[in-house]
Amino acid sequence: MKKKILALLLMMILAVSVVGCGSNEVQENTGEEKTYQYYTAEQVKEAIENGDDITLVDIQVEEEWNAHHIKGAISTKAYPVKTDEERAKVDAVIPKLEGDNPIIVVCPGGKGGAQRTIDHLIKSGVKAERLFILENGQGGWPYDELLEK
Secondary structure, eight states, X not given: OXXXXXHHHHHHHHHHHHHHTSSOEEOTTTOOEEOOEEEOHHHHHHHHHHTOOOEEEEOOOHHHHHHOEETTOEEXXXXXXXXXXXXXXXXXXXXXXXXXXXXXXXXXXXXHHHHHHHHHHHHTTOOGGGEEEETTTGGGOOOGGGEEO
């Protein structure tokens, strides 16, 4: 019986820790929860194949960009988007983001770097409803035929 309770307790702790690593983040100053919109790899693939008007903003560092990136993506080489210098790299592509089409941020894993990029773009005047993160980032992209290497 003790083993079952211990196993259940461990499973609950694991579940809470996994949920804690999700896409929502609590803003430090307000206590409000931030939420981010996502495109799956399949949705991005369909949009590319259908010729939909989307913009892919890739923040991977130069080595990762050179190794693999989605065709048509705009490179910033700004990852992890924590410093003023890295944010300036994002700023350099803002003129290419005009319009109302969806903007999908591609980072190595689809988490913190993409979230920081979106936060910065919103502060820079890009409409939040246009901004999405590629779910699981470049590392989770399964469509080699749409990669440039």
